[in-house]
Amino acid sequence: MGEANAPKKILIVDDEPTILLTLSYALRSRDVEVITASRLEPAEEALKKHAFDLVIADIRMSGILGEEGLELLTYIRRYWPGTKVIIMTAHGSEEVRQDAYDRGATHYYQKPVDIQELMRKIEELGIPLKN
């Protein structure tokens, strides 16, 4: 991770443009450096290039598997075990939630997104957001 005073860096992975726009806007307004990806492959590329403090990933993207976010989580745990990961989904269930935690999710977030609530959760995970 970066130095204590360096801007925090967050990767947002979701195939919904509105989610990418609103979350990146909210986080950039709080002085966070944000990188976005709408598919699995560019997300993996971004992970290779940057050290992220947090990854926020939707489970279901427009790929074939329908659980790309969980696949990404497994990939992150394999190569960057210390990176915090919030898994989001609009199609959740207790089983999916348990699967996310079993794979090492730091937090499981049920959509619809409430921006303020998500910002509070990010701070609770130890990532300070400037006012």
Added chain:
Amino acid sequence: MLKKVLVVDDSALIHQMYKMVLMRYRCEIVQALNGQDGIDKLEKNPDVNMMLVDINMPLMNGLEFIQKVKALKKFASIPIIIVSTEGKEEDTQRGLALGASGYVKKPFQPSDLHSLINKLFGAPPA
């Protein structure tokens, strides 16, 4: 004086985002979910100082909304900012031709929207 902003957009998430942005300017926000709702809210809030208008919406889209507002003398002078989408430049140009004051293009950075609001309202209070 408290500024009042009418936001016309069919996404609840976008409304949340604008609320965060406009709170910094201590604005009162009036929310509408489509163009028709926007006209109704405007009739109830004729003291609106600015409108942020999405283009693609059900029932009445942003361009129809702008056209209708500009035809109503009592509202015609209220500045309208179009929130457009990349690749839809034609719609943006039509909106400007209909009388919109400016536009921001999705995905936009905080600074893009802030500089537009600053131009209309001045910088936010420290």
